[in-house]
Amino acid sequence: MSDTDQGLGSDPESDWEKMQASPEFAELRRRLRVFVFPVSALFLLWYLLYVLLADYATEFMSTKLFGNITVGLVFGLLQFVSTFVITGLYVRYANRKLDPLADKIRHEVEGTER
Numbered sequence: 050m051s052d053t054d055q056g057l058g059s060d061p062e063s064d065w066e067k068m069q070a071s072p073e074f075a076e077l078r079r080r081l082r083v084f085v086f087p088v089s090a091l092f093l094l095w096y097l098l099y100v101l102l103a104d105y106a107t108e109f110m111s112t113k114l115f116g117n118i119t120v121g122l123v124f125g126l127l128q129f130v131s132t133f134v135i136t137g138l139y140v141r142y143a144n145r146k147l148d149p150l151a152d153k154i155r156h157e158v159e160g161t162e163r
Contacts, residue, residue: 068158077150084142088135095131099124 068074103110103121110121 064158068154071154073150073154073157077147077154080146080150084139084146088138092131092135096128099128 102124110119110124112120114120114123
């Protein structure tokens with residue numbers, strides 16, 4: 050028996066259904082969606098802009114900024130930068146908004162004190 054099974058009642062499925070129906074769990078899911086959906090949509094739009102510019106604005110994307118560095122290369126590298134920024138923002142958001150509520154729910158399910 051694992052540590053997480055010790056505080057559960059006799060029927061794990063009914064415990065899960067109770068927790069899933071709880072206001073705390075609904076709030077946790079809402080908080081997750083508030084961050085994930087808008088950020089995902091923005092990133093996909095940003096990526097789509099990059100692809101469309103690369104396909105339809107080749108002169109603009111091939112404009113040299115300095116040396117052999119073009120606008121397209123800078124936009125491509127910014128795709129990686131934006132991925133790291135989003136990751137950092139998510140970690141910060143999860144630490145402040147998601148993890149405290151998830152810990153509370155876990156302690157309720159496990160029947161442990163904080």
